[in-house]
Amino acid sequence: MLVNITSRAWAMPILSSLHSGVAGRQAPLLAATGASRTAFAQSMEHLIELGFVERNPGYGHPLRPEFRLTQLGGAVAAIAHKIHSVSTEEDRWLLRRSWTVPVLTSLHTPRHFSEIRRNLPTITDRALSQSLKSMEARNWVRRSVDGAARPPRSIYRAVNTGGLISQVTAPEVNFT
Secondary structure, rough: OOHHHHOOOOHHHHHHHOOOOOEEEEEHHHHHHHHHHHEEEEEEHHHHHHEEEEEEEEEEEEOOEEEEOOOOHHHHHHHHHHHHHHHHHHHHHHHOOOOOHHHHHOOOOOEEEHHHHHHOOOOOOOHHHHHHHHHHHHHEEEEEEEOOOOOOOOEEEHHHHHHHHHHHHHHHOOOO
Protein backbone atom coordinates (compact mmCIF):
# COMPACT_ATOMS: atom_id res chain seq x y z
CA MET A 1 0.00 0.00 0.00
CA LEU A 2 2.87 2.39 0.83
CA VAL A 3 4.32 1.88 -2.66
CA ASN A 4 0.90 2.55 -4.15
CA ILE A 5 0.43 5.77 -2.18
CA THR A 6 3.83 7.16 -3.13
CA SER A 7 3.41 6.34 -6.82
CA ARG A 8 1.93 9.83 -7.24
CA ALA A 9 4.36 12.61 -6.40
CA TRP A 10 1.90 14.87 -4.58
CA ALA A 11 -0.12 12.26 -2.67
CA MET A 12 1.90 12.49 0.54
CA PRO A 13 2.01 16.33 0.60
CA ILE A 14 -1.76 16.47 -0.01
CA LEU A 15 -2.44 14.01 2.82
CA SER A 16 -0.09 15.90 5.14
CA SER A 17 -1.76 19.21 4.30
CA LEU A 18 -5.26 17.84 4.90
CA HIS A 19 -4.10 16.40 8.22
CA SER A 20 -2.63 19.73 9.32
CA GLY A 21 -5.94 21.50 8.73
CA VAL A 22 -5.55 23.04 5.28
CA ALA A 23 -9.01 23.54 3.77
CA GLY A 24 -10.03 20.67 1.52
CA ARG A 25 -10.46 22.79 -1.60
CA GLN A 26 -8.18 22.91 -4.61
CA ALA A 27 -6.81 26.46 -4.21
CA PRO A 28 -5.66 26.13 -0.56
CA LEU A 29 -4.21 22.67 -1.22
CA LEU A 30 -2.37 23.89 -4.32
CA ALA A 31 -0.91 26.76 -2.30
CA ALA A 32 0.10 24.47 0.57
CA THR A 33 1.73 21.79 -1.59
CA GLY A 34 3.10 23.75 -4.53
CA ALA A 35 1.79 21.16 -6.99
CA SER A 36 0.69 22.03 -10.52
CA ARG A 37 -3.03 21.77 -11.26
CA THR A 38 -2.56 18.68 -13.44
CA ALA A 39 -0.32 16.85 -10.97
CA PHE A 40 -2.66 17.82 -8.13
CA ALA A 41 -5.71 16.49 -10.00
CA GLN A 42 -3.95 13.20 -10.79
CA SER A 43 -2.77 12.76 -7.20
CA MET A 44 -6.20 13.63 -5.79
CA GLU A 45 -7.91 11.15 -8.13
CA HIS A 46 -5.38 8.54 -7.04
CA LEU A 47 -6.12 9.20 -3.36
CA ILE A 48 -9.87 8.95 -4.03
CA GLU A 49 -9.35 5.60 -5.81
CA LEU A 50 -7.34 4.31 -2.84
CA GLY A 51 -10.16 5.36 -0.48
CA PHE A 52 -8.15 7.91 1.52
CA VAL A 53 -9.96 11.02 0.31
CA GLU A 54 -13.56 11.62 -0.74
CA ARG A 55 -15.56 14.51 -2.09
CA ASN A 56 -17.38 16.24 0.72
CA PRO A 57 -21.03 15.78 -0.24
CA GLY A 58 -23.12 18.92 -0.24
CA TYR A 59 -20.11 21.25 -0.12
CA GLY A 60 -18.38 23.14 -2.87
CA HIS A 61 -19.25 23.94 -6.43
CA PRO A 62 -19.10 21.07 -8.97
CA LEU A 63 -16.13 22.77 -10.63
CA ARG A 64 -14.52 23.57 -7.27
CA PRO A 65 -15.25 20.55 -5.07
CA GLU A 66 -14.30 20.20 -1.44
CA PHE A 67 -12.44 17.10 -0.26
CA ARG A 68 -12.10 15.41 3.11
CA LEU A 69 -10.14 12.52 4.55
CA THR A 70 -11.89 9.19 5.02
CA GLN A 71 -11.38 7.26 8.25
CA LEU A 72 -8.63 5.19 6.64
CA GLY A 73 -7.21 8.35 5.06
CA GLY A 74 -6.97 10.02 8.45
CA ALA A 75 -4.59 7.33 9.72
CA VAL A 76 -2.45 7.50 6.57
CA ALA A 77 -2.49 11.31 6.62
CA ALA A 78 -1.15 11.29 10.19
CA ILE A 79 1.86 9.26 9.00
CA ALA A 80 2.33 11.56 5.99
CA HIS A 81 2.26 14.56 8.33
CA LYS A 82 4.89 12.99 10.61
CA ILE A 83 7.11 12.34 7.57
CA HIS A 84 6.78 15.94 6.41
CA SER A 85 7.40 17.31 9.89
CA VAL A 86 10.84 15.63 10.14
CA SER A 87 11.99 16.77 6.69
CA THR A 88 13.04 20.20 5.51
CA GLU A 89 11.52 22.13 2.63
CA GLU A 90 14.65 21.64 0.53
CA ASP A 91 14.43 17.85 0.97
CA ARG A 92 10.76 17.49 0.05
CA TRP A 93 11.52 16.90 -3.64
CA LEU A 94 13.18 13.65 -2.61
CA LEU A 95 10.08 12.58 -0.70
CA ARG A 96 7.99 13.05 -3.85
CA ARG A 97 10.02 10.41 -5.69
CA SER A 98 8.17 7.11 -5.91
CA TRP A 99 10.54 4.83 -4.03
CA THR A 100 12.06 7.09 -1.36
CA VAL A 101 9.62 6.39 1.47
CA PRO A 102 9.26 2.63 0.80
CA VAL A 103 13.06 2.19 0.66
CA LEU A 104 13.57 4.20 3.86
CA THR A 105 10.86 2.15 5.56
CA SER A 106 12.72 -1.01 4.57
CA LEU A 107 15.91 0.46 6.08
CA HIS A 108 14.59 0.61 9.66
CA THR A 109 17.48 -1.81 10.28
CA PRO A 110 20.68 -1.95 8.18
CA ARG A 111 20.17 -4.12 5.12
CA HIS A 112 21.92 -5.49 2.07
CA PHE A 113 20.69 -4.51 -1.39
CA SER A 114 19.06 -7.93 -1.91
CA GLU A 115 17.18 -7.67 1.40
CA ILE A 116 15.74 -4.28 0.44
CA ARG A 117 14.80 -5.74 -2.95
CA ARG A 118 13.07 -8.67 -1.25
CA ASN A 119 10.97 -6.29 0.91
CA LEU A 120 9.90 -4.33 -2.19
CA PRO A 121 9.18 -6.99 -4.82
CA THR A 122 7.89 -4.56 -7.46
CA ILE A 123 11.00 -2.36 -7.49
CA THR A 124 13.55 -2.92 -10.23
CA ASP A 125 17.25 -3.16 -9.49
CA ARG A 126 17.83 0.06 -11.41
CA ALA A 127 15.11 1.98 -9.52
CA LEU A 128 16.44 0.74 -6.18
CA SER A 129 20.01 1.65 -7.12
CA GLN A 130 18.99 5.15 -8.26
CA SER A 131 16.88 5.69 -5.16
CA LEU A 132 19.72 4.64 -2.84
CA LYS A 133 22.19 6.86 -4.71
CA SER A 134 19.94 9.93 -4.54
CA MET A 135 19.34 9.39 -0.81
CA GLU A 136 23.05 8.80 -0.24
CA ALA A 137 23.79 12.10 -2.00
CA ARG A 138 21.42 13.91 0.44
CA ASN A 139 23.00 12.03 3.37
CA TRP A 140 19.77 10.17 4.16
CA VAL A 141 21.37 6.78 3.57
CA ARG A 142 24.87 5.61 4.40
CA ARG A 143 26.51 2.81 2.46
CA SER A 144 29.31 0.74 3.96
CA VAL A 145 31.03 -2.39 2.74
CA ASP A 146 30.95 -5.60 4.74
CA GLY A 147 34.52 -6.76 4.12
CA ALA A 148 34.05 -9.93 6.17
CA ALA A 149 31.53 -11.29 3.66
CA ARG A 150 32.80 -13.11 0.59
CA PRO A 151 32.32 -11.52 -1.84
CA PRO A 152 32.22 -8.16 0.01
CA ARG A 153 28.67 -6.77 0.18
CA SER A 154 27.27 -3.29 0.66
CA ILE A 155 25.19 -2.55 3.73
CA TYR A 156 22.76 0.37 3.67
CA ARG A 157 21.39 2.19 6.71
CA ALA A 158 19.07 5.15 7.05
CA VAL A 159 20.73 8.14 8.75
CA ASN A 160 19.90 11.74 9.62
CA THR A 161 16.56 12.75 8.06
CA GLY A 162 16.29 9.36 6.35
CA GLY A 163 16.65 7.67 9.74
CA LEU A 164 13.92 9.86 11.23
CA ILE A 165 11.56 9.04 8.36
CA SER A 166 12.38 5.35 8.72
CA GLN A 167 11.57 5.50 12.45
CA VAL A 168 8.22 7.16 11.69
CA THR A 169 7.14 4.71 8.98
CA ALA A 170 8.64 1.36 10.04
CA PRO A 171 6.23 0.68 12.96
CA GLU A 172 3.28 1.30 10.63
CA VAL A 173 4.37 -1.05 7.80
CA ASN A 174 4.58 -4.84 7.67
CA PHE A 175 6.63 -6.32 4.82
CA THR A 176 5.07 -9.79 4.87
